Amino acid sequence: MTAEAVIHGTVISTYTRIVQIACEEAGLAHRTVATAAQSPENRHPFGKVPVVDLDGLELYESVSVAQYIDNAHNSGGLQPRDPARRAVMDRWIAVANTYLFPLFERGLVMPWVMHRYSGFPLDRETIDRSLPAISRALAFCEAEIQQNGGWDLTSFDLADVFLYPMLRSVELTPQGEAGLAQCPALASWMQELHDRPSIAATRWPGEEGEQS
Numbered sequence: 001m002t003a004e005a006v007i008h009g010t011v012i013s014t015y016t017r018i019v020q021i022a023c024e025e026a027g028l029a030h031r032t033v034a035t036a037a038q039s040p041e042n043r044h045p046f047g048k049v050p051v052v053d054l055d056g057l058e059l060y061e062s063v064s065v066a067q068y069i070d071n072a073h074n075s076g077g078l079q080p081r082d083p084a085r086r087a088v089m090d091r092w093i094a095v096a097n098t099y100l101f102p103l104f105e106r107g108l109v110m111p112w113v114m115h116r117y118s119g120f121p122l123d124r125e126t127i128d129r130s131l132p133a134i135s136r137a138l139a140f141c142e143a144e145i146q147q148n149g150g151w152d153l154t155s156f157d158l159a160d161v162f163l164y165p166m167l168r169s170v171e172l173t174p175q176g177e178a179g180l181a182q183c184p185a186l187a188s189w190m191q192e193l194h195d196r197p198s199i200a201a202t203r204w205p206g207e208e209g210e211q212s
């Protein structure tokens, strides 16, 4: 029987998309079952999405899920074997998950999502308060790339899988678009990935029509 990943997650979700991209890169069939993080159907023990059913396993935590998909269905093609390159990839995945996502999500992306998709007034106070830290984080990524301390731009690996959706969701806000316009190396990396098949196949609904 052909394997299929069943991804339980919200439709506009960074981490759901990360898992979708990993599936696409592996050529693994997948479908997403709309599941709200805080719903009783969600099986994540800490109320996050996604939870993934694959190969008879219940998987959660996107690093573990993406690595499993890549190891079991893609011969580890998105994970460098060289220990030094591996350390760089792991560092950037950790930076993305620990620092970038919480900053971007709470301070900028969620206020816009709540405004655009749920009709709430735009929470400008949260955005204004968060923008200096977000700008510093973008500037840090830009400087690291420019000084060769960034993730490996010469090949596509799991660092790209995690970082792209996080930065793309920032770019889809007016403030994020303005911030990224000041970061030429980051913007050109994003532009390069924009039409990669796994990225194109997992675009969020309305993504191309949004501010960008």
Ligand SMILES: N[C@@H](CCC(=O)N[C@@H](CS)C(=O)NCC(=O)O)C(=O)O
Pocket: 013, 014, 015, 016, 037, 038, 047, 048, 049, 050, 060, 061, 062, 063
């Ligand atoms: N550590 C989790 C993080 C997942 C996560 O934060 N997902 C977001 C959606 S992109 C979520 O569930 N947010 C809902 C909430 O925090 O209530 C993972 O790696 O999968």
